[in-house]
Each structure stands twice: as structure tokens, then as C-alpha cells.
Amino acid sequence: MVKVDTPTLEQISAGLIRVKAKQKPLYPYPPDLQMGYDKVVLAFLMSGKPDLAPASVPEFYELCEQPLSEWGVEIDDEIDSDESLLFFSEPTELTIELAEAFGGSVLSQEQGKIATKLLQHCHSHPQGIQIYTKFRRFIVEHPVLSNQEFVEAKGNFGLGVGLSELLDECYEPIPSCHELEGNFYACPYCYALAGIDFSKQVIANSCCNRCPPGRRLKRKIKLPDNCLKLKRSIERFWFYPGRAEIQLYQKLLDIKLDVELYPERDSYDIKIKFNDGEVWALDLKDYSNPYLLVRNLGDEPIPSEPEWNVAYIVIPAERKKDRPAYLKELKSKWRWENVKPIFDDAVFALAKKKAGLVEDYSEVSEELNKETTQNKSPTKKKGTHT
Ligand SMILES: [Zn+2]
Structure with missing residues (x-):
């Protein structure tokens, strides 16, 4: 089988976004697209199937409109092969996320x-x-x-x-x-x-x-x-994740919590201050692919200022629809102890409970039970983050 690794897909994606950004003919090919294409051809050569490789960069560019499963290659399980890199010549969400992992895109x-x-x-x-x-x-x-x-x-x-x-x-x-x-x-x-x-x-x-x-x-x-x-x-970096940020912010305001949107000019997205003085820092991340989200989080997913006691990377629950195992996949690669990943509906339920607004505990979905169990892990640190 011809194997194309994720770093190659990342490079191709960076090249495809470059094509879109220059809004000119494909030629001259952006270097990342050319190099990514070369690596794909090489993979076919190494597997003894040079005839099956896309014959030219333009032909390869056309192929990028097709699902990855149509390329005739094997890719990492982390990437959904039903997805394509281009959609009517627009880079898809997956492409943007891959290009980010490649070191940022235009x-x-x-x-x-x-x-x-x-x-x-x-x-x-x-x-x-x-x-x-x-x-x-x-x-x-x-x-x-x-x-x-x-x-x-x-x-x-x-x-x-x-x-x-x-x-x-x-x-x-x-x-x-x-x-x-x-x-x-x-x-x-x-x-x-x-x-x-x-x-x-x-x-x-x-x-x-x-x-x-x-x-x-x-x-x-x-x-x-x-x-x-x-x-x-x-649209990609402010509008789509921003919708979830503002919806969650509004819901927290509606239950009369002390919340701040984009505190200190966007250190993180939402700050909640509870009556007992505990502060939660929430940052929304809306990625279609949980593995690419992890790759893009960096060493300090949430800045330490303004100070917080508990921090969450919050994922819009809508992502569960396309990818039911989203949180499980995310947790399998999670490497930060003081910040936890959670869905927006679950963090809302937790905040409501913390504020003492839930009298009937059965009201809180099983989602919450899952989150609570997971929070009992011995690595949990609740001290002030400095
Ligand atoms: Zn829509």
C-alpha cells in the first residue's frame, strides 16, 4: 500500500491555502504544493506503482477535490479519509487545521x-x-x-x-x-x-x-x-468559534454568574468568578479534528493571566455529531495537567452546579457525571495557577 503521512498532508494543505490566497492561476506552483506533490509521487514510486501516481501538479490539484480515500493511498487513522482537502477550490476545515499544524497558514x-x-x-x-x-x-x-x-x-x-x-x-x-x-x-x-x-x-x-x-x-x-x-x-478564526463563545457567555449571564468575555483583551475567552472567589478560565476551540486541535495547543493552552483556579479548553458540543468519540480521541493525546478538555454543554452544567443552581441533580445529564468522574484523577491540581 502507498503510504502518505500526516506531515505530507500538512505541507500540501499549506500549499493549497497559498493557491487560494494568491487568487491567480495555479502556476507557478507554491513550493509547499510542489514539494507535497513530489512526496506523494515518491510514495507511489517506492511502492512500485509509479503509473498510479497523479501525473502532474494540476492533476493532483484536481484530486484534492476528491475524498482522501480516492487518492489510492493509505493515511493515518487520525485523519478521516471521507474528507477532501478542497471543496469547489476552497480549502476545507481539515485543510486549514492541517496547515496550522504545519506552522501556520497565510x-x-x-x-x-x-x-x-x-x-x-x-x-x-x-x-x-x-x-x-x-x-x-x-x-x-x-x-x-x-x-x-x-x-x-x-x-x-x-x-x-x-x-x-x-x-x-x-x-x-x-x-x-x-x-x-x-x-x-x-x-x-x-x-x-x-x-x-x-x-x-x-x-x-x-x-x-x-x-x-x-x-x-x-x-x-x-x-x-x-x-x-x-x-x-x-470567518475561520473569529466567527465560527466566536459563535460558541458568545452563546456560552450569554447562557452564563442568563443564570446571573459573574462572567467576563475576552478578559484582558482576549487572554482567554471567558472568565467566570464564583461567589467563593474561585475563578474559571474557559477557552473555546472549534476544530473538526481533535488530534489537530492537540497539535495546535502549544505548551500553555491557557495563559496564566488573568489568574484562575480551574481552566478548561471548551469544545462546541456540535462536534460530537460528526465525531462521537471526539472527547475520547482528544483525551488520548492530552498532555496538560492543569487544563482539561470539556464540551460546552458540560462546562455549563458544571458551572451551574458549582453556583448551587441545580437542586435536582438528576437534571444534570450523564455528561456531567462523566466529567465529574474524570476530574477525580490523582493528577488533578486545584491550586491557584500562577
Ligand atoms: Zn452553516
């Missing part, structure tokens, strides 16, 4: 630049913390905008705030490939822009985390003309 660099500008601006502004939260929240609530709404937003973030120009950097005109008979549509689940396939159907976009990419949308939202959409980098 997408995360773009998002990083915008994040730095926002942080620098908010540091120098007396209402910086409120402005930061307001801006991030606006992005999460507006994956698409009419021109009119955009002009209004620029006004709101303009005078006295100074972020009007940064808004320009977050949005772009909708590419015409999203148009169907003069109209644009959004997904009814995530509200982001929907795609259009070759047979003129409105379909879920490639990073919708509610519907599999390419699934025809029965319900859809018709958008006004002249809309703008979030740039892909902002």
Missing part, C-alpha cells in the same frame, strides 16, 4: 495581523476592553452585511473608537461564485454565506460547523444585494 497570519492591530488600538484607548469585546462581538454577529449596514457599522466604530479602517480589513465583497440567478444566500444555521454548486443548488459552505460541506440547504436565507462577507481568515 490565513492565520492574516487574522493574526488584524488581531494585533485591534489589540494595539485597544491598549491605547481608555475604553479599550469594552471596545475590544464590542468589536469581536460585532464580527460574530455579522458574518455577512449589507452595504448599508457596513456604512452604519463604520460610523459606529468610527469617531471616538477609531476602528473604522479595521472593519475594512475584516470584510470583502462577495465573490460572484456565490451568486445564484442574481441572489446571494446565507445558511440558516450559522448565518454565514452559502455556496452554490455546479448543478445550481444552494449548499452549505466548507466551514459551516452545522452541516457537512456540500449538503444542499433546504432552508436558506436570501440576502440583500451588495453584501459583504467576512474574509475567510476572520
